[in-house]
Amino acid sequence: MSKPDFVYVTYIETTAEKLWQALTSSDFTVLYWFGYSVDTDWKVGSPYKFFKEGVNSVEGKVIESDPPRRLAYTWDPCSPDLKNERPSRVTFEIVPQGKVIKLVVTHDDFEEGSKSLMMISQGWPVVLSNLKSLLEVGHALVQLPPGGDVRRVDA
Amino acid sequence: MIDATAFRPTIVYTIYIASTPEKVWEALTSAEFSKKYFSSFGVEAELKVGGQFRVRAPDGSDHITGEVVECDPPRRLTVTWDVNWPGLVEKLGSTLVTYDIEQAGDCVRLTMTQANDRPIDDDILSGGRTGWPAILSNLKSLLETGSTMSIKMEPPLRMLEALKKLGIKIPS
Numbered sequence: 282m283s284k285p286d287f288v289y290v291t292y293i294e295t296t297a298e299k300l301w302q303a304l305t306s307s308d309f310t311v312l313y314w315f316g317y318s319v320d321t322d323w324k325v326g327s328p329y330k331f332f333k334e335g336v337n338s339v340e341g342k343v344i345e346s347d348p349p350r351r352l353a354y355t356w357d358p359c360s361p362d363l364k365n366e367r368p369s370r371v372t373f374e375i376v377p378q379g380k381v382i383k384l385v386v387t388h389d390d391f392e393e394g395s396k397s398l399m400m401i402s403q404g405w406p407v408v409l410s411n412l413k414s415l416l417e418v419g420h421a422l423v424q425l426p427p428g429g430d431v432r433r434v435d436a
Numbered sequence: 437m438i439d440a441t442a443f444r445p446t447i448v449y450t451i452y453i454a455s456t457p458e459k460v461w462e463a464l465t466s467a468e469f470s471k472k473y474f475s476s477f478g479v480e481a482e483l484k485v486g487g488q489f490r491v492r493a494p495d496g497s498d499h500i501t502g503e504v505v506e507c508d509p510p511r512r513l514t515v516t517w518d519v520n521w522p523g524l525v526e527k528l529g530s531t532l533v534t535y536d537i538e539q540a541g542d543c544v545r546l547t548m549t550q551a552n553d554r555p556i557d558d559d560i561l562s563g564g565r566t567g568w569p570a571i572l573s574n575l576k577s578l579l580e581t582g583s584t585m586s587i588k589m590e591p592p593l594r595m596l597e598a599l600k601k602l603g604i605k606i607p608s
Contacts, residue, residue, distance in 0.1 A: 288565070289569075290565070290566070290569035290570075291451075291569055291573050292569065292570055292573040292574065292585055292587050293573070294577065294581075294585045378587065378588055379586060379587075379588060380585070380586065381585045381586065381587055406450040406451060406452065406545075407452060410451050410452035410453070410576070411452065413573065413576065413577075414454060414576075414580055417577060417580065417581050418454070418580050418581055422452055422454050422541070422542065422543045
């Protein structure tokens, strides 16, 4: 049996540079990523954290950083019910296709029966839909559904 | 009518769209809309249980044919989604596609679930895993910005090779 993982693909009318900036700069992340800021220098091996109002939501280390093509970091959620799971890994691939960017987000390396996998399977479609709207329309979706307001679909 | 209970999800794709359930429903079920975001393919659906479903290629031929299995506008549509490549349905069985359209805050959560009644090889599923994000990303762009992206869509090589091995003929 293969390890559980999550892959989400979306196409965005933007440039690789803008998308990289949107994934790595707080100026953008606060607008589409549940209001979170990000703090890191994005160097391989450096720590990073996403946070809001002084509370960390997820932290980890930068694994790969090849702007504006590929970014990967470990994913260690800070909430108490997920803290005892070992960190997973998220990888962003930015693939230009003509005037459009194909963004592939792969979230893998979960432990068996991971609760975190369930959370991120609900969260990524919200975050990445919102990111697409922000880059194409100029603003994120009007009112975001709260992170938990997403039903689990077993595939 | 097929027995939908025998089918298990093989691909699930969720996307949030700044729109209304009615507009998303119309975009998914009308040829005029679908041609804009679905590589000029026209969706024709007789919107009642047992009604005909088809997706016409730009040359007018039937690319996909099927039947409406569930129809609850503007919330849920399930159809059989059979690609008309010789031998495909015989080898892989029918494919079920369900659209769930839900209000989520000020926007719409659209969930596409593809289901099959037998295990399908990852190489074959790579087609849908590539195609659905392109189609539904474009649908979102159309409803939010009024225009679509030009996405180059080609069947993945690994899918074509896996189909060929099963003896399924792919029209050129």
